[in-house]
Each structure stands twice: as C-alpha cells, then as structure tokens.
Amino acid sequence: MSVDFGLLRTLHRMHRQLADIDERMRKGPLQAKIAQNNQATFETALEQAVETSKANHMAANAKQLQLGEREAKVENMKGQLNAADSNKEFQLLKDRIAADEQANSVLADEIFEMLEKQDVIEEEVKEAKENVAKATTEAERIINKVRDELKALKEERARIEGELKDAEKKLPQDVQERYFRGAASKKEDALSETDTRTCGNCHQTLTAQIASELMMNHAIFCGGCGALFYLKEGVTGR
C-alpha cells in the first residue's frame, strides 16, 4: 500500500500546530493566575499596613488620654500645695508633683514618637494602596489579554482541526484505521519524519528493507514507536 508523503507531512504539521495551540491555551490561564496571586499578595500587604496604622493610632490615643488624666492630677496636687498643713506635707506633695511631671514628660516623649511613627505608617499605607492599584490594573490587563487570546486560539484550533479532518479523509482506507488509533493516543507522535536511516520520533534505526519500501512510497509504521513514516523532503535515496 502506498501513501502520499506530502499529505502525511501536512498532517504532521497540523498536529504540531494543534499541540502548540493547546500549550498556549494551557499557559494563558497560568499567566492570569500569577497576576491574580500577585494582586492578592499586595492586597494582604495593604490590609496589614492598615491594621498597623489603626493599632498605632489607637495606642497613641490611649496614651494621650492617660497623659491628660495625669496632667490633671498634677494640677490638682499643685492646688493642694497652699492647703498643706505642714512643711513636711508640703515637701512630700512637691516631691510627688516633680516625680509625676517627670513621668508625664516621658509619656509625652513616647506619644511624640508614636505620632512620628504614624506618619511613617501612613506613607506605607499610601504606598501599599498604590501597589494594589497597579497590581489590579495589571491583573485586569492580563486577564483580558488571556481571554482574547483564548478566544482567538479556540477559533484557530477549530479551523485547523477541520482542515486536519478533511486531509485525513485523503488517507488510503487501509492506512486510516491504524493511523487514527495512533493519532487518538499519540497526537503529533502518530507521524514521524525519516531520512530512511532513523525514525524522527524514537530514533530507532531502520532496516535496508524498510528504507527501500519507503523509497517506493509505501505506508510503513515504525517498529519502535508505531508512528507512520513519511520521507523527509529532498530525500531521494539512502
């Protein structure tokens, strides 16, 4: 049984095109997934920055409240100085006022540091928001791109598949069954280009008998991988 090697070459090219399209269809959604993960990472960072900001803000407020109360207490003690019954009581009160004023000064320094820290945190929140905005825009762009590409790839795939089906009908009846069985499981590896010396798929060495049959355009399936051979273009002998 003889076969048109040009037809087999065309079939092989179409199978390769389909495999390439399948690979691209697989990669697109992965790209989209990476972009979405990236966006989620920045969103988490923003949430954390906002939490830090809230916590620091609340802590500073609590300390300010505490300072206010303690300052009021000092003022109260100052008022009691004139009412002191003895020098000893007066001195005790003065010492307590001095100690409390010292402690309040430390607290005021702490509050000042927290307010300074708040400015730094707010900058970080601002930066995190910008990162989220950028990552969101980028993710949307990639998702749209992937969706458009998928649509185009699906159309291209359907077109090539149609052409492949038409071309396969031109195969001799006695070759079709085994070819279709191979194509169903091996896809593009159901066909193999050969220079009559080795199989282009599995690299098994071909016998002189097979080489001479190929030169007569016979349909030969590889003894190694089962692919249907076709001669490499330009090969005219062994």
Ligand SMILES: [Zn+2]
């Ligand atoms: Zn082979």
